Amino acid sequence: MxxxxxxxxxxxxxxxxxxxxxxxxxxxxxxxxxxxxxxxxxxxxxxxxxxxxxxxxxxxxxxxxxxxxxxxxxxxxxTSEGDQELSPRSATPKVELFKEAGATLRIPEGSDSDIDVEVSDDQTMIINMGPQHPSTHGVLRIMMELDGETVLRTKPVVGYLHTGMEKTGEELTYVQGATNVTRMDYLSPLNNELVFSLATEELLGIELPERAVWIRMLLSELNRMSSHLMWLATNGMDLGSTSMMIYGFRERELVLGFFEKTTGLRMNHNFIRPGGVAADLPDGWEEDVELICDTIEASLLEYEELLTGQPIFRGRTEGIGILDPDTAVALSVTGPMLRASGVPWDLRRAMPYLHYDQVDFDVIVGTYGDTFDRYAVRFNEIRESIKIVRQVVERMPAGDYRAQDKKVTPPPRARIDESMEALIHHFKVFTEGFRVPEGETYVAIESPRGELGCYMVSDGSNKPLRMHIRAPSFVNLQSLPVLLRGGLVADAIAVISSVDPVMGEVDR
Amino acid sequence: MGSDLAEVVHVGRDDYLATVASYKASGFEMCADLCAVDYMTQPNRPLPVDVTPERFEVVVNLLSLSQHRRVRIRVQVPERDPVLPSLFELYPGSEAMEREAFDLMGISFEGHPDLTRILMPEDWEGHPLRKDYAVGRVPVQFKEAPGPR
Incomplete structure (x- = not known):
């Protein structure tokens, strides 16, 4: 001026x-x-x-x-969004400031001693990051109050990708439901299908054949690898390592290629269904999986050289965005973030589902809870997943890939041409679906982002009365105000990335 | 996993906060999930005899990391007065979940520090997950397919 x-x-x-x-x-x-x-x-x-x-x-x-x-x-x-935004300091009472006011999540009681309530409005500036920003991994909007370059208060504003999937889930039969949930967390679609199927099967009370369970574990772990690789790629990009981005995508493509061969699609598979899986594994799957494991294991050594040992990367991540274990538990943070803070909590180990109690793997736990620990936990979880996948390949039993329960399972394709009854049966399963006994259940699995839960209520009809998904990204995002507080704007990019939010799952 | 590991507890609205607090004291460190269910179409659903069914139900999932246990607390919330005390003071992690329940089901949480819509736009009318809220559809006009020339 x-x-x-x-x-x-x-x-x-x-x-x-x-x-x-x-x-x-x-x-x-x-x-x-x-x-x-x-x-x-x-x-x-x-x-x-x-x-x-x-x-x-x-x-x-x-x-x-x-x-x-x-x-x-x-x-x-x-056009105003009113209350959803971060309100100015003058409009916020002091008690609220102590609670990290206006943030989607606040610091729990007791840890608020360092909050600078004396800062006045004219010293600070509220800036808006997103919803269209390359480092917010989708349409996440973050409002930050800055004092110079220091972040004071933060409020993530979500909902830009809200598509009402929980409402849609009530309109779809249990057969169709998996196509809906698979689109939530688009980086680990098979885990979404898995939790939906487990909840439905729990209400149905059906037992799965062994092979179906092991196939599910194989796909779930491969999906964890691809999701973490994708995270490594985007995290590398956020920190300026473009080569990591290209490598991460390259390796993920291997896994997606296998998914395409198995399920027919690279993403949104609708492969894990109530009653088992949609098809058997393709011929020669052992070699494919072995190749994926070998390639990724070898390239992890390269990435370690590229990122872990790199002074700039370490400088930008070590000691940044620290989350202590008590705060993490209080804020319901789960998954790699919680483990990076030093809490050894992995549902695969603590409350085993499928056959995770029969395989040997380590739960990776961090020490400091900073951005580097969150990186290291995810990085090493890829190795653990490889370990699990190798055991699954070794132990894969022969047999049926879906439950032979006429109520749930459609007849095989070949029977349809021969038998009128089979044709009617097939038609009924896919149009009307099957009825699920009245009841309610909550099933949780360890998705690459944390505890992915499905609370399902059935009224005895062919559609769920309520299908609620406990989305780990949605809950983990609450920790952002705590992580960013007192840090620099430049570090915010690294910290947001380390939370690993998938907006499709946050907004559902 | 599931039914054998999780216990289900029904509490009244008045004892809700006290019950959750006692569970917290007995080692349930984390509030894993909180959601609301609309039972408008199911007024005669099976419930324990001492529980009066109401239209809404809020379900809180508590998780004990030390004991590897889950507990599900179900509270009946009447349609005329859909208010519950907030769990924020006990579990700060319930903040976004309560906002979601408020936004999509219209349950108010007393004592919540920032009870605003979280997923829907601020000026949205109604609460979409209620059973009397119709599923929106975009009208599609199917035109006659164009001929070969």
């Missing part, structure tokens, strides 16, 4: 931009002439001047202006 005062043409520009409508051209032009040259370019000063000039204006103009203001106000009210 100061250079405008020296520039004679700059004054005109300022004038032009500060008059919003054509009607105001007359009076504002006059103001421009009467004002001293120093303030011509300053829109705020000019507005103040305009208010002083108001008595000179005719009544018509005044009415017009009032009308315009009213319209403008109505427009603002209409």
């Amino acid at each position: 100061s250079d405008w005062t020296d520039d004679p043409t700059g004054g005109d520009m300022g004038e032009a931009t500060s008059t919003p409508t054509g009607e105001r051209d007359g009076p504002s032009g006059k103001e421009g002439l009467t004002l001293p040259s120093e303030v011509v370019g300053e829109p705020e000063a000019k507005q103040a001047q305009a208010h002083e000039l108001e008595p000179d204006m005719s009544q018509e103009e005044e009415a017009e202006r009032a009308e315009e203001e009213a319209i403008e106000k109505a427009l603002v009210a209409e």
Whole structure:
């Protein structure tokens, strides 16, 4: 603004931009002439001047202006997001500031001693990051209050990708339901299908053949690998390591290629279904899986050289965004984030589902709970997943890949051409679905992001009465205000990335 | 896993906070999940004899990391006065979940520090997950398929 005062043409520009409508051209032009040259370019000063000039204006103009203001106000009210935003410091009571006010999640009681409640509004600035920002991994919008370059308060604003999947889930039969949930966490679709299927099977009370269980474990672990590789890739990109991005995507593609061969699709498979899996594994799957394991295991050594041992990467992640274990538990944080904070909690070990109690693997636990620990936990979890996948390949039993329960399982394709009954049966299963006994259940599995839960209520019909998904990203995102507090804006990128939010799952 | 590991407890609205607090004291460190269910279409659902069915139900999932246990607390919430005390003071992690239940099901949580819509836009009317809220559909007009020329 100061250079405008020296520039004679700059004054005109300022004038032009500060008059919003054509009607105001007359009076504002006059103001421009009467004002001293120093303030011509300053829109705020000019507005103040305009208010002083108001008595000179005719009544018509005044009415017009009032009308315009009213319209403008109505427009603002209409488009305003109001309460969802981070409110200014002056509008927040001190008690609330102590609770890390206005944030989607606050610091729990007791750890608020360092909060600078003395900072006033004019010292800080609230800036908006997203919803369209390359480092927010989708449409996450983060409002940050900054004091210089230091982040004070943060509020993630979510809901930009809300598609009402829980409502849709109530309109779809149990057969169709898996196609819906698989689109939630699009980086680990098979885990979504798995939790939905487990919840349905629990209500149905059916037993699965051994092979189906082991196939599910194989796919679940491969999916964990691909999800963590994707995370490594995007995290590398956020920290400026573009080569890591390309490598991560390259290795993930191997896994997705296997998924395509097995399920027919790279993502959104609808492969794990209530009653088993959709098809048997393709011929020669052992070699494919072995190749994936060998390739990824070898390239992990490269990544270790590229990232773990790299001084810039370490400098940008070590000691940044620390989450202590008590806060993590209080904020219901689960998954790699919780383990990075030093809490050895992995549902695969603590409350085993499928046959995780029969395989040998380590639960990776961090020490400091910083961004580097979260990186290291995910990195080493890929190795553990490889370990599990190898055991699954060794122990894969022969047999059926889905439960032979006529109620749930459609007849094999070949029977349909021969038997009218089989055709009717097939038609019934896929149009009407099957009825699930009345009841409610909560099933949780360890997804790559944390505890993925499904609370399902059945009223005895072919559609769930309520299908609630406990989304780990949604809950983990609550820790962001705590992680970012007191850090620098530049580190915020690394910290947001380390939470690993998938917006499809956050907003559902 | 599931039914054999999780115990289900029904509590009244008045004892809700005290019950959750006692569970917290007995080692349930984490509030894993909180969600609301609308039983509008199921007024005669099977419930223990001493529980009066109401339209809404809030289900809280508590998790004990030390004992490897889960408990599911179910509270009946009447349609006329859908209010519950907030768990925020006990479990700060319930914050976003309570906001979600408020946004999608219209249950108010007393004492919640920032009870606003979280997934729907601020100016949205109604609570979409209620059973009397119709599923929205975009009308599609099917036109006659164009001929070969």
